[in-house]
Amino acid sequence: MTEHSALYVYALLPDRQGAADGVTGLDGRPVRLAGVPGTGLAALVHDAAPAPFQGGDDEVRRWVAEQSRAVTTVWERVGGLLPMTFNVLVAADPESGRSAEQCLGDWIREEHDSITGRLEALSGRCELRVEITLDRAAVTGGDPVDGTPADDADGRSPGMRRLLAKQREQRERHTAGELADALHATIRRRLLAVAEDVRDRAFTRRTADETGVLSAALLVRHEDVDAVGAVLSEARAGRPGLGIRFLGPWPPYSFADSPQEEHAEPA
Amino acid sequence: MRPTREPRVTLDDLLEVVLNKGAVLHLDLIVAVADIPLIGVSIRAAVAGMETMLEYGMMRDWDEATRAWAERSVVRRALDLREDEGVVRRMSGGHLLTEGVYHGWRPGTVYLTDQRLVVLRAEPREILWQTELSGVRSVRLKPERTVGGEDRLRLELTLADGRRELLSAKEPETLCDLITRACAGHLAPALPPGPVTDVEPPLAEGHLWYQEPRRSGPVWRGGTARLTSGGLTWKSPLDARPALVLPTADLAGVRRVPGHGPAGEGSVLVVTTAGGEDVRLAAGDPGLWVRRLEAARPVVAAG
Numbered sequence: 001m002t003e004h005s006a007l008y009v010y011a012l013l014p015d016r017q018g019a020a021d022g023v024t025g026l027d028g029r030p031v032r033l034a035g036v037p038g039t040g041l042a043a044l045v046h047d048a049a050p051a052p053f054q055g056g057d058d059e060v061r062r063w064v065a066e067q068s069r070a071v072t073t074v075w076e077r078v079g080g081l082l083p084m085t086f087n088v089l090v091a092a093d094p095e096s097g098r099s100a101e102q103c104l105g106d107w108i109r110e111e112h113d114s115i116t117g118r119l120e121a122l123s124g125r126c127e128l129r130v131e132i133t134l135d136r137a138a139v140t141g142g143d144p145v146d147g148t149p150a151d152d153a154d155g156r157s158p159g160m161r162r163l164l165a166k167q168r169e170q171r172e173r174h175t176a177g178e179l180a181d182a183l184h185a186t187i188r189r190r191l192l193a194v195a196e197d198v199r200d201r202a203f204t205r206r207t208a209d210e211t212g213v214l215s216a217a218l219l220v221r222h223e224d225v226d227a228v229g230a231v232l233s234e235a236r237a238g239r240p241g242l243g244i245r246f247l248g249p250w251p252p253y254s255f256a257d258s259p260q261e262e263h264a265e266p267a
Numbered sequence: 268m269r270p271t272r273e274p275r276v277t278l279d280d281l282l283e284v285v286l287n288k289g290a291v292l293h294l295d296l297i298v299a300v301a302d303i304p305l306i307g308v309s310i311r312a313a314v315a316g317m318e319t320m321l322e323y324g325m326m327r328d329w330d331e332a333t334r335a336w337a338e339r340s341v342v343r344r345a346l347d348l349r350e351d352e353g354v355v356r357r358m359s360g361g362h363l364l365t366e367g368v369y370h371g372w373r374p375g376t377v378y379l380t381d382q383r384l385v386v387l388r389a390e391p392r393e394i395l396w397q398t399e400l401s402g403v404r405s406v407r408l409k410p411e412r413t414v415g416g417e418d419r420l421r422l423e424l425t426l427a428d429g430r431r432e433l434l435s436a437k438e439p440e441t442l443c444d445l446i447t448r449a450c451a452g453h454l455a456p457a458l459p460p461g462p463v464t465d466v467e468p469p470l471a472e473g474h475l476w477y478q479e480p481r482r483s484g485p486v487w488r489g490g491t492a493r494l495t496s497g498g499l500t501w502k503s504p505l506d507a508r509p510a511l512v513l514p515t516a517d518l519a520g521v522r523r524v525p526g527h528g529p530a531g532e533g534s535v536l537v538v539t540t541a542g543g544e545d546v547r548l549a550a551g552d553p554g555l556w557v558r559r560l561e562a563a564r565p566v567v568a569a570g
Contacts (some may be wrong), residue, residue: 041390064285065274072272086286128270129280170351177350181500184508189480196483200506204279209352212507218282229268236268248270248276 006050006091007034007043007100010071012115013081015042024054025070026063036105039112041119043104044065044074044081050100050146060086062179068250075251080123083251084114112177118256127247128228131203132187133210136176138241176211183242184214187235194227195220199254200264211242217254225249275320346378347504355379356445359530362396365531377436377446382530384424386434392504396434396484404425406446408439422446432478470494471559476529476549477501477511487529487549492556499538501548522561523553536560 010025015035020077025031033042053063066087090107092100106116138151156164192198193256197219203212229246236242271277286562348354360377364370373395375388385397409423411433420439424432424446436442475492478485488510490503499518501511519538528535536553538546538560550556 060286061282064282065278068281068285083285094323127284129284160548173351181508182512183393185500185510186505188510192479192481203285204283214508225501227269229270234268244268244270246270247274247280248271250281250284 003049004047006048006089006102007045007104008048008053008089009084009088009104010067011043011074011081011083012041012043012119013074013078013208014042014119015026016078018065019074019077020044022084023070024066026066029067031070034101034104036108039109041108041112041115043108043197044071045101045104045113047169048089050087050089052087069252079117080125081123081251082118083253084256085253087172122219122252122255124170125221125252125255127252127254128195128220128223128225128246128248129201129216129250130191130218130228130232130237130247131215131245132183132213132232133203133206133243134180134183134213134239135241135243136209136211139176139179139211140172173211180211180213183235183239187214188216190216190231191216191228192234194224194231197255201254205245213242219252219255220249272563300544308481311365324476337343346380346385348380352380352382355381355449356435356442360386360434360442363433363435364395366435372435374435377434377442378448379442381449384434384446385529396432398424398426398432399447400446403446403450406443406450408443409433413569468495470496470563471556473556474551475501475556476534477503478547479559485547489529494546494559496563499560511546513538513540513546515563518560518564521557521564 008026010031013019013033015033017033019042020031020033023031029045029046029048031046035042035043053060055063067086068255071081075081075083090100090104093103098106188198195218199217201215201217203215206212218228225248232244232246236244274281279363281439335461346354356379358377358525359374361372361374364373375386375395378385378387381400383397384397384403386394386395388395402426402535404427405425407423408420410418411421412418419435420519421435422434422439422443424434426432434442473491473492473496476489477486477492478487488503490501490506490510492499492501496515498512498514498516500509501514502509518538519541521536522539523533525533526535530549530551530553534549534551534553536548536550536557540546548556
C-alpha cells in the first residue's frame with residue numbers, strides 16, 4: 001500500500017464546483033471534492049493512508065473539531081450534504097486494481113438513488129440539539145417532604161440518619177421524575193410541531209442535582225430555527241428550575257442515516 | 268432562545284455527534300477499524316465489535332476516561348437504565364427459559380446494575396429476563412453438564428416468590444460474588460417503611476401504538492402504554508421519557524374508529540382529552556384497551 005492510497009471521506013454532496021476551495025480538514029489537510037461523473041454527486045475527501053486515525057483524547061477532540069469545521073463550512077456553501085462519521089476511509093482494491101476514488105465512485109453510482117433521496121430529504125434543514133434538565137431543589141422547594149423529620153437528628157444513629165436522607169432523596173427523585181415525564185410529553189409535542197424529526201440522545205451534561213427532562217437532536221428547516229427557540233423560551237419562562245442548552249445549527253449528523261424508527265409508518 | 272455552536276461550549280456534544288452519528292458507508296472496501304482498541308475508530312461502525320471488546324476485556328489498555336465513555340455509549344444502546352441506575356458489571360451470558368412450550372437457553376448479555384439483574388438480547392432487542400435485586404433471595408453456583416459433555420458452572424437464583432432461575436455467564440464466579448454482595452447490601456439494615464418510593468402498580472400495561480403528531484405528518488410509533496389510577500402514559504423504547512402523559516382527569520372519552528391501523532383493520536382507538544384534542548392509539552386488542560380506559564375515566568356525576 002502506498003502512503004496515500006486511501007480516501008478519508010467527510011461527506012457526500014451535490015457536485016458543486018468550488019465548494020471545497022480553501023477548506024482544510026484533519027491536521028490541516030486540504031480537502032477536495034471528488035466528483036462522480038454522471039451522478040451529479042461528489043464526495044468531500046482528502047487523500048490518506050489506509051489506516052484509521054488513532055490517538056489520545058485530546059488529539060481525537062482536535063480532529064473531531066477539525067472535521068466538524070470542514071463539513072460545516074462546505075454544508076453552509078452547498079445547503080445540504082450527508083455528513084460521515086469519524087474515520088470513514090475508503091481503500092484501494094488491489095485485486096481489481098481500482099483506486100480508492102474509483103471504488104468510492106462505483107459505490108456512489110450503485111447507491112445513487114438512496115443517496116440522492118436522503119440528500120433531498122435533508123436539504124435546507126439543520127440539526128439542533130436541545131438538552132433540558134430540571135433542578136430538583138426547585139421542584140421540591142428544598143423542603144423535606146412531610147413525615148421526614150430531616151432535622152430530627154437526636155436519638156437516631158448515624159446509619160439511620162443516612163438511610164432517612166437516602167429515602168428523602170429517592171422521594172425527591174420520584175417527584176421530579178413524574179414532573180419531568182409530564183414536561184417531556186408537552187415540550188416534545190410542541191417541538192414536533194415545528195421540527196420535522198427528533199431523535200432521543202444521551203445527556204452530555206447533567207449534574208447530580210438535576211433530573212433529565214429531554215435530550216434530543218431535532219431536524220429543523222433553517223427558517224424554523226427561531227420557532228424552536230420560541231418554544232424553548234416559553235418552556236423556560238413557564239417553569240423555574242428548568243435548565244436549557246440549545247446548540248447548533250449543525251449539519252444533520254443524527255439524521256444522515258435513513259429514518260431510524262423501524263415501525264414508524266406514515267399515517 | 269438562540270442556538271449556539273461556540274466550540275468551547277459544544278465540543279463534548281460535537282464529539283458525541285460526530286463519533287456516534289453521521290452516515291457510515293456500507294462498502295466492503297472501508298478500512299477495517301473494529302480491531303483497533305483506540306478511540307480513533309468509527310464507533311458507530313464498530314459498535315458491535317466494541318461490545319465484544321468490552322466484554323472480553325480487550326480494552327483494558329484504554330485510559331479510564333475513554334473506557335468510561337465507550338462503556339456509556341455501548342450501554343446506552345444496550346440497556347435502558349433508570350434515572351438513578353448504574354451498571355455494576357456486564358458480561359455475555361444467558362437465561363434458561365422454562366416457561367411455555369419452549370425450553371432452552373437464550374443467549375444475550377447479563378447486566379448487573381445496582382438495582383436489577385437483566386439478561387438482554389441485542390438483536391432483535393429484547394429483555395429476556397430480569398429481576399429486581401430486592402427480589403433475589405439467594406444465589407449459588409451450580410455445575411451443569413452441557414450437551415457437549417463439558418461441565419459448566421451456572422448461576423441458580425432463588426427469588427422471593429420461591430421460583431428458581433438458571434443463568435449462564437462468562438465469569439460465573441465473579442457474577443455470583445457480585446450479586447451476593449449487591450443483595451447483601453439490600454438486605455442489610457432494613458429501611459424504615461417509606462411511603463412514596465414504591466411505584467404504583469399499573470392497572471394495565473402493554474404494547475400500544477401511538478400516532479405522534481409531527482410537522483411533517485403524523486407517525487405511528489410502537490411502544491408501551493401504562494395505565495395507572497393517575498392516568499395514561501405511552502413511551503417508546505427509543506425515548507428516555509413518555510411522549511404521551513394524560514392525567515386521569517384529562518381522559519374525557521374513548522372510542523374505536525373504523526379504518527386501518529398499524530395493528531390491522533379496526534385496531535385504532537381515539538382518546539378525547541378534556542381539552543377536546545383527539546389522541547389516536549392502536550392496539551392488537553383494541554376492545555380490551557377501550558374497556559380499560561373507560562374504567563379509568565373519571566366518573567361524571569349522575570344528573
